[in-house]
Amino acid sequence: MTIMIVDDEERDRMWLKNLLVENFPSDQPIHEAHDGQQAVDMAMKIKPNLIFLDIKMPQLSGIKAAEAILQKLPETGVVMLSNFSDEVYVRQLWKIVPPNGVFGYVLKNASNEQVVEAARAVLSGDCWIHPGIARVIQRTQNRATSLTSAEYEALVCIALGMTDHAIAKRLYLTEKAVQSRLKSLYAKLGIPGRGESHESEFNQRCRACYVATRRGLINQSELDDWESKLEEKKQGGPAQV
Amino acid sequence: MTIMIVDDEERDRMWLKNLLVENFPSDQPIHEAHDGQQAVDMAMKIKPNLIFLDIKMPQLSGIKAAEAILQKLPETGVVMLSNFSDEVYVRQLWKIVPPNGVFGYVLKNASNEQVVEAARAVLSGDCWIHPGIARVIQRTQNRATSLTSAEYEALVCIALGMTDHAIAKRLYLTEKAVQSRLKSLYAKLGIPGRGESHESEFNQRCRACYVATRRGLINQSELDDWESKLEEKKQGGPAQV
DNA sequence: CGCATCTTCGGGGTTTACCCCAGCCAATTG
């Protein structure tokens, strides 16, 4: 059995490695990589059965690395490691795992037992999702609360601080369309408008950013990515999530 | 020499403990606690020379724990451990360390050598600040870019999604005063107004939240704290930072 | 096909956020 560990933090790699050699005795060494690009290259060569991927990494994120690897080697068992229960990542992960592929998703504050459990599950063909993430997954599948990609685009834009006008220009829409997206976004995030809810007055725009961040719909590093994309002279058109 | 380690993550405690027993041989055992309250209680009993404190912990944050401990035992050498280079924390830390007290501030992605170095420095009466934080500190001391507490209050409020009116009510100010605070806040964050900067149109309010978060002036967990404070039926008056 | 959902877009409104200008008071500071 071949195992790969991909994480940019040496400390986390060692922790995981120790955990694995104890619980999965094997004559094969455990291979390590410390960024996404390396991971993809190495995976192509050694074709691991099981691969642990950190999400937050330089060069190429764990999500993108997983995408590349699963495309060529759909049989690979993937276990994502993350510090956050961010919905952004779950959204993305859901899209790239092949319908019958298996994967695990464990938070880094998981107990050692949970990590081993996740690894065993994936190896035997099951999925293992961290308990704390279960409800996040549910929410992404609930029509009433999950965001459409149109709404998500708008969310990202206001979180970056763009005006309606700027968003319209950027996404090739009228301002009305933008406001329409925002309106349904606010509704789904449960943010009261002017009339409703007497006590609580909100600036919906900022409130939406706050709520969305708390729910893990967006996070700072994702936003920074978008920010730099926008600065690339508005190329590539509206992006997909 | 007595050493204490305070961290809610078992993994980080073990890493640090191993590091310390290797580099600081001592007949004394290394004491551990896993939240702020425990840390304070234990510190009172054993009066450690050196204490490592994680910032993000349940019950009582590392900052608050440090405050309590330094008040009773100002001689204690404190080394803060943090995942972030957030300016919020530096602001707070600066206020609670006694003028002649020593402390270290290391990020968790620091190398083993750096941690040992920080520990040695603090033990010998020096401060040790993580390189990545140096410029943050500088910024907090630069009059032109550092926020006053008035501006900071306003920042927190808009980040929570409050309207000018709601902020005014909350802080016992007129709306004009709030807008005045916001205006200078935007200026210090370098956010262009309507007239200036032709290409880039910004919703200053949201943009301020984004920029402030990126600079570590605010972060989600701090905001959540404020949010719950606000829900406590507006007690305690405007808070200080 | 009818039906539902998502999305865009129009007209025509109110409120909020931001703009410029000026003055006043308190606390520092040279």
Place this chain on the structure above:
DNA sequence: CAATTGGCTGGGGTAAACCCCGAAGATGCG
């Protein structure tokens, strides 16, 4: 002392954000 700075107040304005209404095209589904 005068000078400066930070903070609050006021008047009076513009533009952006949000409100309700309805309509129409695209898509997918039973």
